[in-house]
Amino acid sequence: MSPPIPFYRNVRVLAWLAQVAFALGVVGLSWLLLTTMLGNLQKQGIPISFAFLPQPAGFGISEGLPFQPSQSYLTACGVGVVNTLRAAVTGIILATLLGIGIGVARLSHHWLLERLATLYVETFRNVPLLLWLVFTYAAIRDTLPRLREGPALLWGTVLMSNRGIALAWLQTSATYSAFQPWLLAGIGVGIGTWIWMTHHRRGAASPRRALGYGLAVGVVLWVSGFVWTWLTTHLPPVVWSVPRIEGFNYQGGMVLSPEFAALLFGLVVYTASFIAEIVRAGILAVPKGQREAARALGLSERQSFVLIIFPQALRVIIPPLINQYLNLTKNSSLAIAVGYPDLFSIGLTINNQTGQAIPFVVMIMVTYLSMSLLTSWVLNMLNRRLALKTR
Amino acid sequence: MPTESYAPVLPPPQVSMSLLGWLRLHLFSTWYNTLLTLGLVGGLVLVLPPLWHWIFAVAHWQAVTINLRLFLVGLYPSDQVWRPGVLLILLAWLCGGSTAPNHGMMRHVSAPLGAGFVLLTCLLTGSARGIVGGAALALLVGYGLRWRWPHTSRLWHIGWLLSAPVVLIVLGGIEGAGLSPVATTQWGGLMLTLLLAAVGIVASFPLGLVLALGRQSTLPVIRWCAIAYIELVRGVPLVSVLMMFALLLPLFLPASWGRPNTLIRLLVGMTLFTAAYIAENVRGGLQAIPRGQYEAATALGLTWVQAMRYIILPQALRAVIPALVGQCISLFKDTALATIIGSLELLGIAKTVIEQAQWKSITGGVVFEVFSFTAVVYVVFTYSMSRVSRRLEHTLGVGTR
Numbered sequence: 001m002s003p004p005i006p007f008y009r010n011v012r013v014l015a016w017l018a019q020v021a022f023a024l025g026v027v028g029l030s031w032l033l034l035t036t037m038l039g040n041l042q043k044q045g046i047p048i049s050f051a052f053l054p055q056p057a058g059f060g061i062s063e064g065l066p067f068q069p070s071q072s073y074l075t076a077c078g079v080g081v082v083n084t085l086r087a088a089v090t091g092i093i094l095a096t097l098l099g100i101g102i103g104v105a106r107l108s109h110h111w112l113l114e115r116l117a118t119l120y121v122e123t124f125r126n127v128p129l130l131l132w133l134v135f136t137y138a139a140i141r142d143t144l145p146r147l148r149e150g151p152a153l154l155w156g157t158v159l160m161s162n163r164g165i166a167l168a169w170l171q172t173s174a175t176y177s178a179f180q181p182w183l184l185a186g187i188g189v190g191i192g193t194w195i196w197m198t199h200h201r202r203g204a205a206s207p208r209r210a211l212g213y214g215l216a217v218g219v220v221l222w223v224s225g226f227v228w229t230w231l232t233t234h235l236p237p238v239v240w241s242v243p244r245i246e247g248f249n250y251q252g253g254m255v256l257s258p259e260f261a262a263l264l265f266g267l268v269v270y271t272a273s274f275i276a277e278i279v280r281a282g283i284l285a286v287p288k289g290q291r292e293a294a295r296a297l298g299l300s301e302r303q304s305f306v307l308i309i310f311p312q313a314l315r316v317i318i319p320p321l322i323n324q325y326l327n328l329t330k331n332s333s334l335a336i337a338v339g340y341p342d343l344f345s346i347g348l349t350i351n352n353q354t355g356q357a358i359p360f361v362v363m364i365m366v367t368y369l370s371m372s373l374l375t376s377w378v379l380n381m382l383n384r385r386l387a388l389k390t391r
Numbered sequence: 392m393p394t395e396s397y398a399p400v401l402p403p404p405q406v407s408m409s410l411l412g413w414l415r416l417h418l419f420s421t422w423y424n425t426l427l428t429l430g431l432v433g434g435l436v437l438v439l440p441p442l443w444h445w446i447f448a449v450a451h452w453q454a455v456t457i458n459l460r461l462f463l464v465g466l467y468p469s470d471q472v473w474r475p476g477v478l479l480i481l482l483a484w485l486c487g488g489s490t491a492p493n494h495g496m497m498r499h500v501s502a503p504l505g506a507g508f509v510l511l512t513c514l515l516t517g518s519a520r521g522i523v524g525g526a527a528l529a530l531l532v533g534y535g536l537r538w539r540w541p542h543t544s545r546l547w548h549i550g551w552l553l554s555a556p557v558v559l560i561v562l563g564g565i566e567g568a569g570l571s572p573v574a575t576t577q578w579g580g581l582m583l584t585l586l587l588a589a590v591g592i593v594a595s596f597p598l599g600l601v602l603a604l605g606r607q608s609t610l611p612v613i614r615w616c617a618i619a620y621i622e623l624v625r626g627v628p629l630v631s632v633l634m635m636f637a638l639l640l641p642l643f644l645p646a647s648w649g650r651p652n653t654l655i656r657l658l659v660g661m662t663l664f665t666a667a668y669i670a671e672n673v674r675g676g677l678q679a680i681p682r683g684q685y686e687a688a689t690a691l692g693l694t695w696v697q698a699m700r701y702i703i704l705p706q707a708l709r710a711v712i713p714a715l716v717g718q719c720i721s722l723f724k725d726t727a728l729a730t731i732i733g734s735l736e737l738l739g740i741a742k743t744v745i746e747q748a749q750w751k752s753i754t755g756g757v758v759f760e761v762f763s764f765t766a767v768v769y770v771v772f773t774y775s776m777s778r779v780s781r782r783l784e785h786t787l788g789v790g791t792r
Contacts (some may be wrong), residue, residue, distance in 0.1 A: 357638045
């Protein structure tokens with residue numbers, strides 16, 4: 001019978017002691033920092049409070065939802081969140097399309113295309129995003145001509161000047177309110193059909209067919225609503241609007257301010273170079289035997305890519321792609337360098353006005369954290385559906 | 392005794408291809424590839440000649456050449472530029488000494504680094520042949536010393552450790568010791584970019600290692616704290632972390648310490664941010680180590696520290712070298728964000744140069760000249776880092792051993 005282990009040599013006791021000591025250290029350090037901070041704030045006479053939020057902001061916001069200086073700080077933050085999301089969502093969609101294109105081009109057998117795609121990736125990936133933003137912004141503001149002298153590209157559908165870029169785009173007209181119920185009904189009935197087809201029908205349709213039926217029903221409703229409104233009011237509810245110069249500004253079309261255009265361009269070209277590499281790596285990660293097996297089965301080049309290679313590559317592509325989407329969203333905070341009023345730059349303005357540094361930091365951190373966590377949660381769910389099912 | 396006869400071993404079929412055949416295969420294989428080739432070539436013909444003309448005839452490169460010193464050292468006093476020059480000589484000597492002939496993995500890092508320092512000396516001092524020669528000579532002398540006494544790597548490591556305070560003291564100066572003090576607000580340009588990147592990489596690595604080990608710990612309290620820190624930092628943008636430290640660091644320190652200068656706030660923010668990402672990279676390596684390695688280390692009677700030091704970390708870190716170098720490259724690019732806090736590093740200098748009054752008379756200013764030069768400088772550094780990483784991987788046999 002060996003003697004009992006003394007407590008100071010018992011691994012379990014030691015582990016507990018270590019954890020308690022560590023926790024005490026963390027709590028002690030936080031307490032020290034907190035009391036120092038409160039003391040410093042007391043000396044400066046700025047107690048921490050969120051009471052400034054409902055007060056009128058007193059500054060204007062150059063773009064985004066309409067905002068008056070008499071509206072509250074909280075509303076200003078809301079406008080900032082919407083502006084951030086506008087840049088992030090548009091950026092994600094465009095960067096994905098461009099990135100997939102470049103990534104596939106890098107794998108092309110076409111020598112020139114592959115070289116150019118490699119040049120693109122190496123150039124855009126190796127230079128800081130901030131440089132692209134500042135560069136694009138300076139190029140738009142300083143080197144593009146003035147409003148009336150700016151070039152019109154693609155038969156007048158794209159106008160460029162130092163006031164920004166105007167694109168021809170869809171625009172709602174006076175009869176839009178009559179069309180709106182059709183639009184909503186199309187979405188509702190389409191989704192309803194899709195769910196009903198997948199869940200509540202005997203001999204359930206394949207997911208792809210269900211989705212197809214849902215889309216078809218929605219589109220039919222939209223088109224008939226569009227035609228009906230047009231016939232009854234003699235004015236289509238949505239018109240193709242070509243931009244033109246009127247007075248000192250653009251009228252019609254979709255106008256991108258120099259700030260938004262610079263931010264969007266920088267985010268898209270920079271992130272696309274990373275997405276291209278992810279797509280390339282994903283496609284290369286599919287074992288060679290898969291392509292050979294597809295050839296042996298007699299599938300064409302296109303069929304083997306769409307049915308065999310790409311679905312398997314997707315499993316490798318999606319997790320790092322989620323990371324890039326999160327990076328793009330976080331990088332949109334660099335908008336402050338070009339003066340686009342996103343959440344971060346509006347928050348900084350509020351901080352400069354009120355001197356409330358702690359609430360500013362807390363609000364910024366909480367908003368970006370929840371955006372990151374929400375995005376990764378949604379995309380991880382998608383990833384789980386695509387992941388290899390193992391028994 | 393049965394004899395076996397083997398078919399003769401044939402050499403692989405010789406693939407020879409004429410130029411025409413190559414063109415046919417790579418550019419004109421199908422009708423749509425032919426169309427694509429014609430379109431791309433047409434685009435290049437439209438773009439390249441005007442670009443060529445702009446580079447060699449139109450562009451005002453004097454905006455870069457006149458301001459070269461600004462790009463290299465920022466607002467550092469012009470009569471003190473010899474100080475960074477001397478430091479470059481010192482660093483070149485250390486690089487030479489760390490380049491062990493024929494063995495050691497660090498020679499893949501230190502040899503190109505030393506060459507880079509000599510090149511920088513050329514740019515920095517221009518006509519001052521003495522300093523350039525000095526840097527090249529120092530590199531060779533260091534290499535010679537190491538060649539004569541190959542087993543002195545520990546001494547050179549100590550040299551590198553000492554070089555950090557020496558660099559800071561020589562750049563910052565000491566009152567009354569012949570080195571006039573230079574405020575950190577006057578440091579700038581490529582010098583500041585490299586300093587931020589180097590300090591950031593060196594300081595965040597140990598912290599990241601500790602965080603990664605903490606995240607893998609079996610003690611729940613330590614694991615939760617590490618996870619909370621890593622996820623919190625990774626969820627927010629770097630610019631908000633930098634801004635937070637610029638605004639808040641003075642609030643969290645006792646008033647008697649005074650206000651820490653901007654450079655220190657930047658470095659603290661950048662280090663704490665990068666550490667979280669390095670921790671995630673290292674964790675990837677730790678998770679790739681088979682359980683048997685841990686068990687074998689325990690069975691040999693190694694303590695946890697010994698097991699980590701001799702068994703686990705050497706394998707884990709080797710596996711994640713590409714990811715770690717990737718992190719270094721992104722930290723190097725992230726130093727550009729110091730511009731937003733008001734530091735005049737490379738990008739900050741570029742922004743100042745395009746605002747200079749003498750270029751305002753030129754239509755469009757010198758935006759394209761200055762920013763393309765800055766972009767090329769960034770590409771040179773990041774591209775060499777990725778080359779060095781590839782050679783390191785090759786030497787260490789990542790993925791093959």
